[in-house]
Amino acid sequence: MHRPAWVVMTYIVLLLLAVATALPNFLPLSVRSSLPDWATSQTVSLGLDLQGGAHLLLAVNREDLARSRLQELRETLATEMSTRNLSPGAIRTEGQALSAPADDALFSTLQDVAAATALPGGPADFTVDLSDGVLRLVLTEAGLDRAATTAADSSLEVIRHRVDQVGVSEPVISRVGDDRILVQMPGVENPGQLRELLGSTAKMSFQMVAPGPGPGVTMLEMRDGSGSVPVEDRVALSGDRLDRAAAAFDPDSGRPMVTFAFDRQGGTTFAEITAANIGQRFAVVLDGEVLTAPVIQTAISGGQGQITGEFTAEQAQTLAVLLTSGALPASLSVIEERSVGAALGADSIKAGLIAGAVGLALVVAMMVGLYGGWGLLASAVLALNVMLTLTVLGLLGATLTLPGIAGIILCLGIAVDSNILIFSRIREETVKGASAVMALIQGYARAWSTILDANITTLLAMVLLFMFGAGAIRGFAVTMTIGILVSMFTAVVLMRMMMEALVRRRRRIPMAIAPLIGRVPLPSTFSFMRRGRLALAISATLSLGAVGALVVPGPNLGIDFTGGVQMVMRSDAPIPLAELRAALAAEVPGDASLQAFGDPTEALIRVQGEAGQATVAAVEAAAAQVVPGTIFDQIDLVGPTVSGELATTGLIALSLAVLAMLTYIWVRFEWHFAVGAIAVLFLDITKTFGVIAVTGWEVNLTTIVALLTLIGYSVNDKVVVYDRIREHLRSGGGNEPLAVVIDRSLNQVLGRCIFTSATTLAALLPMAIWGGPAVAGFAWPMIAGVLIATGSSLFVSGPVLAWLAGRTPRVHPLQQAG
Known part of the structure; x- marks a missing residue:
């Protein structure tokens, strides 16, 4: 257990450098600006939702492009017809095709023209057909795809020139896919001007x-x-x-x-x-x-x-x-717009800091209450965890978004799970009579497998979130991934190093007399399996009811999935909602909904369905009529194309997450465990969906983030239970009834499941209360999901596993005391 001095010194130096690198992130901007550049070069960049700015996703308008290409083709055909004394007036347009009377010579010439547009081995931009003296020229999809890609390439330079003329600092302008362009401009105060500037063809x-x-x-x-x-x-x-x-x-x-x-x-x-x-x-x-x-x-x-x-x-x-x-070489359509005013961004930072501070305080209080001095030590390591996370984000050049702050706060609750697992194992070894040194060694050795399996399941969910997410959602995935990896390092390496130093000095580990956990009987004698069938019946019934709630009343889908416009307006005086509602009904096409948004001087306007820049302009005009000088702190525009893609990618991400969990558990355990975990996970997710539907919480991208995170958390919980069951089966428990083994295992991980859920909820609750609407949309579904997942891990996972293993649960003698 002895570590070389140079290894310890290396860790200390690295930690000091990490703290020094992260500290400027907590300094006011006025103080930070006075520091030398080398001291602030690795500070974390803030996303548009925190510093304010605009995000626009532009797409080449394929209908306009087709019309333009058809016009070019018409001119070519007219020229060729004129040279042959044929009247160009006979040309007719039929959708994406042209027809005209022609002869074989003209047909042959245009075939050569078409062939010249084709890439080697590829189709031409248009096809040529001659039948009964009528020539038909039809645009091909491949040709339009090439034209759209070329137009997007050419548009990049034009857009960069336009943005440079405005003088925005550090804009992001990049290609997305074949025919789309992403523009992010921090600090933009007038998104309407930006919309006109980038969306106008300017021919x-x-x-x-x-x-x-x-x-x-x-x-x-x-x-x-x-x-x-x-x-x-x-x-x-x-x-x-x-x-x-x-x-x-x-x-x-x-x-x-x-x-x-x-x-x-x-x-x-x-x-x-x-x-x-x-x-x-x-x-x-x-x-x-x-x-x-x-x-x-x-x-x-x-x-x-x-x-x-x-x-x-x-x-x-x-x-x-x-x-x-x-x-622009072709017209561009704004298919997605998200803009945040600087004032709202500052409010988001303030809300995130408050939620983070309260969450950290609650987690620290629980750890100290549960584990005394060891909990205090774990809390100190938790602070280092936040510092290291910010340092890694800065070194990678990652951007911190509002969901990213939520990820850091959530990591506070999840990070202590490793410590709870380790402390529980050390306590068990101490109760068995192991010395302080052996309890520490055995505790870490027995906890490592569970820590690895549990964290990998969450990492798999984050990888999928990064692959299928975009913008701030990717920021959440990056932050969570870094936070999980850092938490494993701090718990398994740093925390162990500190505990080893204290053990060598004190020669004991007083885990058995910690303030609260010392009063929990070890092992507890609650009978889970005797109540298994009832618990499974209740769980299945609630899941069926949840599926029914998805039909009636049904989920409250946000504009991320329905398309539309959502705008947050603010004025100096209270907003007359009745007058504004009437103005919106008169000016805005479609069904516009209006509701108060916190303060009487703020309101939320939503128009779902087919909506675009004209809808945004109509809302702005209606608001200006009723409340002159209105400021729009936030504008979200999602076109039908993007909303359909978001819904599809969300379903794909959720499906792949479940498949990834199934595969991993199948490889690490046995098929009974893998299928059991997924079956219970299905019950967890359906009930969480039911809660979302019944409460009317809006279903948007943030909800998908919460569900993917919850999938990782739920499977994490099941892995801890199944890992303990597998351990007993390997150590000779295979000769006992499976019900006995499951009951013993559940009682041994009971404290861990409850305490981990409690610390996670302690981190989530401040987010739901003080984190603001965007973060609350993540926190509330997570809170519901954590409670559901904890209950299913203890009461449902065991009976499902026993049923899949083909054994009939029997009553263990300890159940008489349960």
């Missing part, structure tokens, strides 16, 4: 205004809503020739405007157009809308001009950025 053109409607003329709406203008389809000058643009103020009227300048070629063309069309109207068109259509008074040389209109200063600035950064 600008200069076109002549026609005398009236007719062939080759399209009626385009004025952006200010003043009417429509007949604009020639022919583009006189493309916006690609713009060199720069800037927001300015009209010196005559003082109104905001946008000045622009063309490159050399564009300036020459602009001068020629204006010289040839004096007295005619010239339309400036942006994304199919007319910004302005002034009359050309004189030829304009120098390649400069200005755009005036009913602009605000902010709109002029946004337009200038769009024109300067260039047009």
Whole structure:
């Protein structure tokens, strides 16, 4: 048991470095900014939900892309038909296909054009077919996929340029999948401007205004809503020739405007157009809308001009950025938006710190009450656990999110499970008469297998959460994974090293006289198996009732799974909910719900179903009518595509988690144990779902996180029970009735199950009460699940295992005392 001095010193130095690295995270920003860079270089970055900012997921609009590709194909076909004296007017559009009269020569030419678009061994962008003198060109899905991928690649640079023009610090802009772009911008105060900035295609053109409607003329709406203008389809000058643009103020009227300048070629063309069309109207068109259509008074040389209109200063600035950064190669749709105001982020940090401090205090109080001095030592190691977790997060460059704070708090409760297992084993060895040294050695040796199995099950759930989660959910998985690994290190290495030092000095381990645990009889004599059938019947009945609750009243699905918009608004004065509800009914398409959100000056607005940027704008307009100066602290927009994907990935993650647990327990134990654990887990999950449905708690991504965490916790609990049963069977208990072995094992782990659940609940309860709505949505299902899992571990897991093993439970003599 003796450790070399250099090993001890190495651990001490590493711990001191970890503490020094983690401490700046707890300092106020004003103090931290005065420290040298090397002292704060490894501090943990805060996520958007804590520091405020916006998260947008953009997707290439495949419908617009198909229309654009079809238009390009139409122009190619028209050109080829014109060279053969065929009328392009005969071209017809049918969905994603074109048809026109043609001959074999035209058919052969277009086949060559199609073949040129194909990659080696791959399909072309379109197919060509000639039947009865009618040529059909049909866009292929493979071609659209390639076009979407290319458009996303090209859009990345345009978006980066636009974001750079705004001046946001440390933005994250990256590709997600083949045709999506993720943009995260910390500290953004106006998500509406960001939405317009990134979602606008910004295809600008200069076109002549026609005398009236007719062939080759399209009626385009004025952006200010003043009417429509007949604009020639022919583009006189493309916006690609713009060199720069800037927001300015009209010196005559003082109104905001946008000045622009063309490159050399564009300036020459602009001068020629204006010289040839004096007295005619010239339309400036942006994304199919007319910004302005002034009359050309004189030829304009120098390649400069200005755009005036009913602009605000902010709109002029946004337009200038769009024109300067260039047009997107394809339109992008905002399919997911999540923004948090800086004030709400600060409130979240405060709530998380309060919940963490109270949770830590409760866990420490319980550990000291249960184990006295050893509990106090374990609590000190728990503080080191938090420091090491923050250090590792900082070194990995990970981002701490609000779910991540919940993960750290939860780890406080789970981390002591290893200590409880070790203390229980040491106590058993002490009661058997082992010396302090031998009790310590045997206690750790017997607890190690259970600690390993129990923590791996939770780690498996976190790995799946990371694989199928996104954003803050991944942050939770990373934080929990680091916390679990650190807790194993602190319990098995650091705690043991400290206990060994104390044992050598005191020559004893007084576990048997700890304040509370010393009063618990060892072993207890409660009969679980005699009540097994009743417990199993009650559990199955409750699970059936829970399944019924999933039908009536059914789960309260949030926008993560139904799609829609959820917005938290705040004002200086109390919000008149009745007036706001009427305004929402008049302005917002769809069914908008409104409810108070804590303070009378805050309200929560939710629109479920088909919703997009127009819905967000309508909610903002309705709120501005009733409560001018309203601030939206949080905006969550989830499109139907994303909500469907979230529901699918959530179900996949839950299914794979169960499969991973089954496989691991099957490998580590026997099939009876694996199937038994999954059967009891199924009962646990269904009852937890039932509680969620009956209470009306919203089911969102946070709920999936809670369920995945609960799967790991529940199986962790069953592993502890089954590990003790397996130990007795291996040590000669196979000659006894299985009911006797199960009862003895359950009584031996009774204290551990109750105390671990109690410390976990002590960490979760402050989160539910003071952690804020987002964290409470995780904490309450976890609280329900922990209580359900603990009960099933003690009363249901044994009878299920006995039934699967094909043995009839018999009554042990000790049961008479139960």
